[in-house]
Amino acid sequence: SYAPAPNKATVGGDSETPQSGGADERVHAEELRKQTDRETSSLSTSSSPQTTPKVLPNDTANGSAIPTLTLAEHASSDEEEDDNLPPPSFPAMNSAQRASAQPTFSGMAPPPKPTVTAPPPKPPSLMPPPRINPSNLRALPTPSQSMHVPTTGPLPNRGPVPNRGPPAFSGGLAPMVKTPNARGKVLLSPGHSPLDWANLQRSGKNLSGVSSLIRVTPSMLKENNGRKGKPAWSNYQGKVYNITPYLPFHPGGEGELRRAAGKDGGKLFMEVHPWVNWDNMLGECIVGVMVAEEQASGTSSLEDMD
Numbered sequence: 001s002y003a004p005a006p007n008k009a010t011v012g013g014d015s016e017t018p019q020s021g022g023a024d025e026r027v028h029a030e031e032l033r034k035q036t037d038r039e040t041s042s043l044s045t046s047s048s049p050q051t052t053p054k055v056l057p058n059d060t061a062n063g064s065a066i067p068t069l070t071l072a073e074h075a076s077s078d079e080e081e082d083d084n085l086p087p088p089s090f091p092a093m094n095s096a097q098r099a100s101a102q103p104t105f106s107g108m109a110p111p112p113k114p115t116v117t118a119p120p121p122k123p124p125s126l127m128p129p130p131r132i133n134p135s136n137l138r139a140l141p142t143p144s145q146s147m148h149v150p151t152t153g154p155l156p157n158r159g160p161v162p163n164r165g166p167p168a169f170s171g172g173l174a175p176m177v178k179t180p181n182a183r184g185k186v187l188l189s190p191g192h193s194p195l196d197w198a199n200l201q202r203s204g205k206n207l208s209g210v211s212s213l214i215r216v217t218p219s220m221l222k223e224n225n226g227r228k229g230k231p232a233w234s235n236y237q238g239k240v241y242n243i244t245p246y247l248p249f250h251p252g253g254e255g256e257l258r259r260a261a262g263k264d265g266g267k268l269f270m271e272v273h274p275w276v277n278w279d280n281m282l283g284e285c286i287v288g289v290m291v292a293e294e295q296a297s298g299t300s301s302l303e304d305m306d
């Protein structure tokens with residue numbers, strides 16, 4: 001049913017507006033116009049279509065004081081009416097449904113956008129979104145170019161050490177591998193691994209050979225060269241260490257370490273393994289500090305200096 005029920009109830013029964021006759025020969029648009037007129041006419045005949053239906057004089061003439069409003073009556077009425085009419089357009093051309101533009105409901109061409117399913121138009125913004133240029137995307141480096149760490153060749157900040165390969169011992173705590181290699185590591189006797197040396201340094205034993213830090217003159221350094229029962233001292237950056245207890249622990253061999261005995265070993269040390277921390281390795285072996293020859297004062301120790 002395309003006519004509102006209140007209107008039908010108002011006009012009552014089989015009665016219809018005059019405009020309904022002969023509409024089957026009209027074009028579709030004309031019929032629609034008539035439908036609109038019919039609705040308008042119905043409204044005009046009713047003072048209040050939303051109120052309870054009123055009994056009209058023709059109903060009284062048919063012997064029905066009170067109209068019987070049933071679905072069957074409405075259906076038969078519509079069928080008689082629709083048999084002579086082309087199918088009505090539904091929803092009506094001026095209806096709210098058409099105004100909402102449901103594209104799948106009318107069977108007509110899709111209405112102009114925006115539709116319900118289309119994304120809402122973006123509000124104007126002060127900053128337009130950045131545009132992605134496909135050529136720029138292609139110009140970006142691929143992960144293999146930018147993120148990949150090369151597996152061959154030296155690392156960027158780890159250049160090869162002169163005369164030596166990369167370090168295999170990094171702190172003196174790893175067990176010693178008893179295999180001589182091209183870098184000059186030697187077989188250490190049992191109990192003389194880097195770990196053993198670390199334990200010895202923590203043992204609290206006096207490894208320096210002196211009771212307190214002393215001033216060491218060049219002559220004193222030269223005299224303590226590890227020969228004839230003398231301890232082996234070595235100067236590194238102004239500090240003198242007793243390297244004697246470390247000799248059997250030195251991964252590079254006792255002979256190599258003795259080359260620095262009685263002298264400044266800094267240059268040799270840095271040429272071979274600049275990554276080794278001298279102070280950590282020989283911290284408990286420190287004897288004193290280097291002073292000029294004339295600054296030696298016999299028995300005085302560093303604690304006596306101010």
Ligand code: HEM
Pocket residue numbers: 164167168169170172183184185186234243250251252253256257259260265268269272273276277278281282
């Ligand atoms: C007196 C202080 C020294 C300390 C504390 C010391 C300590 C060490 C340590 C910890 C290593 C093992 C390094 C590693 O595996 O990465 C080592 C290796 C070695 N050291 Fe020394 N060293 C000293 C002095 C010397 C000197 C004066 C020489 C040479 C004249 C020397 C020659 C070597 C050699 C040839 C190796 C084996 C090769 C290598 O590890 O690169 N060292 N030393």
